[in-house]
Every structure is written in C-alpha cells, then in structure tokens.
Amino acid sequence: MKTLTVDLGERSYPIFIGTNLIDRADLLAEYIGGQQVCIVTNDTVAKIYLPMLKRALGSREFEVQSVVLPDGEQYKNLDTLNLIFDELLKSRFNRTVTVIALGGGVVGDMAGFASACYQRGVSFIQIPTTLLSMVDSSVGGKTGVNHALGKNMIGAFYQPQAVVADVAALKTLPARELSAGVAEVIKYGIICDYDFFVWLEANIDRVMAGDANALSYCIERSCDNKARVVAQDEREGGIRAILNLGHTFGHAIETAQGYGNWLHGEAVGAGMVMALDLSQRMGLICEADLARATSLIERANLPVAAPENMSESQFIELMSVDKKVQDGRLRLVLVKQLGQAFVTSDIDRDLLSQTINACR
Numbered sequence: 209m210k211t212l213t214v215d216l217g218e219r220s221y222p223i224f225i226g227t228n229l230i231d232r233a234d235l236l237a238e239y240i241g242g243q244q245v246c247i248v249t250n251d252t253v254a255k256i257y258l259p260m261l262k263r264a265l266g267s268r269e270f271e272v273q274s275v276v277l278p279d280g281e282q283y284k285n286l287d288t289l290n291l292i293f294d295e296l297l298k299s300r301f302n303r304t305v306t307v308i309a310l311g312g313g314v315v316g317d318m319a320g321f322a323s324a325c326y327q328r329g330v331s332f333i334q335i336p337t338t339l340l341s342m343v344d345s346s347v348g349g350k351t352g353v354n355h356a357l358g359k360n361m362i363g364a365f366y367q368p369q370a371v372v373a374d375v376a377a378l379k380t381l382p383a384r385e386l387s388a389g390v391a392e393v394i395k396y397g398i399i400c401d402y403d404f405f406v407w408l409e410a411n412i413d414r415v416m417a418g419d420a421n422a423l424s425y426c427i428e429r430s431c432d433n434k435a436r437v438v439a440q441d442e443r444e445g446g447i448r449a450i451l452n453l454g455h456t457f458g459h460a461i462e463t464a465q466g467y468g469n470w471l472h473g474e475a476v477g478a479g480m481v482m483a484l485d486l487s488q489r490m491g492l493i494c495e496a497d498l499a500r501a502t503s504l505i506e507r508a509n510l511p512v513a514a515p516e517n518m519s520e521s522q523f524i525e526l527m528s529v530d531k532k533v534q535d536g537r538l539r540l541v542l543v544k545q546l547g548q549a550f551v552t553s554d555i556d557r558d559l560l561s562q563t564i565n566a567c568r
C-alpha cells in the first residue's frame with residue numbers, strides 16, 4: 209500500500225492506494241470519529257461492494273446505515289442530495305457521524321456536499337471505486353451537485369478525513385468508464401507533468417488493457433500531482449484552475465447533451481483537444497504537440513471533437529456561466545507547452561470561434 213498526503217495544515221489527510229482496501233476496517237476505523245457511520249453509494253456499486261464494507265464495519269461494532277442513490281450523472285442534483293439528509297435524520301445521526309462515500313465521482317461529490325451541509329459539517333471518508341474518482345474527484349475537496357443551467361454550480365470546498373483507493377475495484381469497471389478516467393490522467397501530463405505525458409505515450413496500451421501495475425502508477429502519479437496543486441491553492445484563487453483544463457468546453461458539452469449522455473471524462477477529452485487547438489491557434493504550442501496530445505487522447509478511446517449538434521452560440525452561452533468567469537470575462541486554461549498550463553482571460557474571440565467550428 210502506498211500513502212500520499214494532501215498537505216493542508218490542520219485539514220491535511222492521507223490518500224491510501226493499494227489492493228483489497230475496501231474491507232480494511234482497521235484502516236477505516238482510524239478515521240471514523242464516533243460510533244455512527246452512514247455509507248452513501250449507488251445501486252450499481254452497492255450490489256458489488258456494499259456488503260463487504262458493511263461486514264467490515266459491523267465487525268468493529270459501528271452503528272452503520274447506508275443510503276443507496278440512483279446511479280447516474282442525471283441524479284447529481286439537489287433532489288437526490290435530500291435522500292442522504294433523509295437517511296441521516298431518520299437514523300437520528302448527530303454531529304459525530306462519519307459519512308463514507310463508496311462509489312465514483314458522482315457519489316463522492318454528493319456525499320461530500322451532504323457532509324459539508326449536515327448539521328453544518330460532519331466528517332467524511334472517500335472510497336473511490338472508478339479510475340476517475342481515484343485519480344481526481346476524491347482528492348481536493350470540491351463537492352457539489354449540478355443545476356440544469358450548469359455543472360457543479362451548487363457546492364462547497366470540503367475536505368475528507370481520508371481517501372482509500374482500492375485498485376482492485378477497477379476490475380469490475382466498464383471499459384467506457386475506464387477511458388473516462390484516463391482523460392483526467394492525461395490531463396496531469398498536459399498541465400504540469402511532461403515526463404508523465406511521455407510515460408503515458410509509451411504505456412497507454414497497458415493502461416487501457418487494465419494492467420494493475422500501470423493503473424496503480426497512474427493513480428499514484430495523478431494523486432501526487434493533484435495533491436501538490438491543491439496544497440498550494442485549496443480554494444482555486446489561482447494555480448488550482450489549471451486542473452480545469454478542457455473543462456470550460458467539456459462542461460458546456462455535458463450540459464448541452466443532457467447530464468449523463470456524454471460522460472464527464474469524455475467531455476474533458478474533447479474539451480482538452482479544443483483548449484489545445486486554441487492554444488495552437490494563439491501561437492502557444494506547435495502543431496506537432498497538438499497532434500501528440502490528440503493522438504494520446506484518441507488512443508484512450510475518447511472523443512477528440514465536440515458533438516456536431518452544438519452551435520457556436522450555444523457553446524459561448526454555456527461557457528459564459530463557467531465558474532472561472534471574472535467581471536464578465538471568460539477565463540480559459542491554455543497550454544504553453546506540453547506539461548505547462550496557465551489561466552488567461554486574454555482570449556482572441558475570432559480564434560475561439562475558429563476552434564469551436566473546427567473541433568466538431
């Protein structure tokens with residue numbers, strides 16, 4: 209088992225990465241403050257992993273309840289969040305309760321947000337079960353839900369007590385979901401870790417084949433990169449925004465297509481190609497580097513273009529509600545060279561139009 213730390217002073221926490229960790233009650237018990245535990249999961253993950261987690265916690269005599277949410281990005285909203293509050297209140301759980309998120313990013317974002325809100329804040333632990341949630345969403349404390357008018361528009365920064373990533377859980381993950389996770393893995397290579405980008409170019413076939421060593425390495429290296437960025441800028445006042453590469457385009461795609469039709473990672477795949485295309489048009493990266501990144505994203509079986517049914521004006525409208533917008537001005541993550549991203553509001557609108565029209 210490997211342990212990394214997200215260094216945030218008194219809110220610091222460990223990320224454990226290893227195999228067969230879901231039922232390690234000894235490990236989990238260290239981060240459960242009181243007797244009460246509420247596991248939040250969904251109806252797909254519950255069938256596979258809930259019994260083992262319940263059994264493990266039961267053996268330690270915790271008072272365990274679970275809430276099983278409907279599965280899907282379309283349920284990442286305030287109505288579903290209420291199901292978590294219903295369970296916590298019905299169980300008469302108090303401020304000593306620890307919420308455990310068992311699932312992918314949707315479960316993690318909602319369980320985290322519910323933890324931030326319930327009785328003004330209770331402890332929570334992330335047990336991510338998708339690649340995407342192991343490499344990205346379980347780390348860093350962004351929690352929240354979607355609104356019909358925009359992704360993740362209602363939420364809070366709220367850090368977990370610990371992240372427990374069980375790489376063995378990826379054996380049951382569908383191939384399409386594995387690809388979606390690889391999008392965020394590639395993101396780290398492009399924004400801040402050129403050596404990792406080169407490693408991915410050489411090893412992407414092993415990753416896509418589900419090679420356990422290659423996946424573990426991706427999780428460790430991604431979490432290490434994310435933890436370093438978050439430690440510098442917990443609440444996205446500056447540098448943290450680079451973790452949003454491709455997301456202004458990607459969130460517009462997810463919202464326009466209806467939540468769940470394009471997976472988050474798929475939209476980020478196409479969104480990163482659009483951000484790189486714009487970077488190239490603006491004279492920042494060369495055509496060869498745009499081609500290298502596009503090819504890597506394609507080899508991960510991800511889309512490299514936006515859906516044809518989106519108009520330029522729809523893109524611009526949806527992009528203008530992005531959380532990075534300041535004083536009415538769009539801010540985008542662009543790439544200077546592979547491994548070096550930055551945030552800018554200095555965007556040539558004609559070139560942005562060209563990108564939107566070329567990348568469909």
Ligand SMILES: NC(=O)c1ccc[n+]([C@@H]2O[C@H](COP(=O)([O-])OP(=O)(O)OC[C@H]3O[C@@H](n4cnc5c(N)ncnc54)[C@H](O)[C@@H]3O)[C@@H](O)[C@H]2O)c1
Nearest residue numbers: 252279312313314337338340341344345350377380381472
């Ligand atoms: N908070 C953050 O920093 C952050 C970062 C990136 C993404 N996100 C959010 O995360 C969400 C996407 O997360 P995701 O890609 O994990 O999607 P997801 O949570 O919808 O999970 C994907 C699918 O895999 C299933 N699943 C989960 N674990 C499984 C397993 N081990 N075996 C079989 N099936 C399994 C789920 O039930 C679901 O059907 C989006 O809402 C996105 O906005 C948040």
Ligand SMILES: O=C(O)C(=O)C[C@@H](O)[C@H](O)[C@H](O)COP(=O)(O)O
Nearest residue numbers: 344348350359360448451452455531
């Ligand atoms: O942790 C971050 O910071 C990120 O931006 C990670 C992203 O991969 C993730 O999708 C995040 O939820 C996007 O945040 P948002 O603030 O743009 O909604």
Ligand SMILES: [Zn+2]
Nearest residue numbers: 392455472476
């Ligand atoms: Zn993301």
